Amino acid sequence: MAPWGYEKDNGPAHWHKDCPIANGKNQSPIDLINGEVKYDSGLKPLTAKYVPFSDAKFLNNGHSVQFQPSAGNGSELTGGPLAVKYNFEQFHFHWGNNDTEGSEHRVDGKMYPAELHFVHWNSTNPSFKDAVGSGGPNGLAVLGFFLKVGAENAALKPITDLIPKVKDAGTSVTVPSNFDMQAILPATLTDYYTYDGSLTTPPLAECVKWIVFKQPLEVSAAQMEAFRSVINRDGKPMGGNYRPPCPLHDRAVKTSFK
Numbered sequence: 518m519a520p521w522g523y524e525k526d527n528g529p530a531h532w533h534k535d536c537p538i539a540n541g542k543n544q545s546p547i548d549l550i551n552g553e554v555k556y557d558s559g560l561k562p563l564t565a566k567y568v569p570f571s572d573a574k575f576l577n578n579g580h581s582v583q584f585q586p587s588a589g590n591g592s593e594l595t596g597g598p599l600a601v602k603y604n605f606e607q608f609h610f611h612w613g614n615n616d617t618e619g620s621e622h623r624v625d626g627k628m629y630p631a632e633l634h635f636v637h638w639n640s641t642n643p644s645f646k647d648a649v650g651s652g653g654p655n656g657l658a659v660l661g662f663f664l665k666v667g668a669e670n671a672a673l674k675p676i677t678d679l680i681p682k683v684k685d686a687g688t689s690v691t692v693p694s695n696f697d698m699q700a701i702l703p704a705t706l707t708d709y710y711t712y713d714g715s716l717t718t719p720p721l722a723e724c725v726k727w728i729v730f731k732q733p734l735e736v737s738a739a740q741m742e743a744f745r746s747v748i749n750r751d752g753k754p755m756g757g758n759y760r761p762p763c764p765l766h767d768r769a770v771k772t773s774f775k
C-alpha cells in the first residue's frame with residue numbers, strides 16, 4: 518500500500534490492510550453524544566505544566582503539521598483521569614477545507630473546523646515508542662481541543678505564522694525558544710470528555726486515554742486559511758486529514774461536567 522493518507526486510494530477505509538486493529542473495539546475518534554455520556558464526580562482537575570523548549574521544530578510530515586521538541590524537558594500532564602505523570606511528546610492539528618468539517622471527534626454529530634492534539638506518554642515507560650506499544654489504554658494521554666473560527670489566537674500565532682515555511686511535505690523550521698506553549702491552554706482545564714481509545718492515525722494502537730475539552734479554542738479566519746494552504750505528501754491540500762468517527766462498542770464516555 519502506498520504510504521497511508523487521506524486520499525481515496527490511501528485513506529481511512531484502506532488502513533485496516535496494514536493495521537487490522539483499525540476494526541478493533543477501542544478505536545478513535547468517536548462521536549461524543551451528550552445523551553450517552555456519564556458525569557463522573559471523581560474526575561479531578563487536570564494539570565499541564567509546559568516548560569519553554571530551547572530546541573523544537575515545527576514540521577510538515579505529509580499528513581499533519583506538528584510541533585516536536587528534540588527531547589523532553591520536564592513538560593508534563595497529571596491529574597484528571599490519569600493515575601501517573603505523562604511526559605509531553607508533541608502537538609499537531611487536523612483540519613478541513615471549509616468551516617463545516619475538519620475535527621476528528623464530533624459532538625452530537627457536529628464537526629468543528631479543526632482539532633488540536635497534545636500528545637503525552639506514560640512516564641512509567643522508557644520512551645514514547647514503548648508507551649505506544651505498552652498495551653492497554655494508559656500508554657498515551659492525548660488532549661483534544663476543538664478549534665472554531667473567531668478571534669485571532671495570539672498564543673497559536675507564533676505557530677500559525679510558521680505555516681508558510683512548512684507548506685511542503687518533509688519541510689521543518691526551528692521554533693523560537695520564547696514560544697509559550699502553556700499560553701495555548703485555557704486557564705483551567707475543566708469540562709472535558711474522557712474515554713479509552715486509540716491513535717487516530719496508523720498504527721491506530723489502542724493505547725490512548727483521550728481527554729477532549731468541551732470548550733473550543735478560537736482561531737481567526739486567516740489562521741484557518743494558513744492551515745488550508747499546507748500541501749500533503751501527494752502534493753494536494755492537506756485539509757481533510759481527519760479520520761471519521763469509529764463505533765463506540767461497549768465503551769463508556771465520562772465527563773468532568775454535568
Ligand SMILES: NS(=O)(=O)/N=C1/NCCO1
Nearest residue numbers: 634636659715716717718
Ligand atoms: N491523532 S493522534 O491520535 O494524536 N495520532 C498520533 N500519532 C502519534 C501520536 O499521536
Ligand SMILES: [Zn+2]
Nearest residue numbers: 609611634717
Ligand atoms: Zn491527532
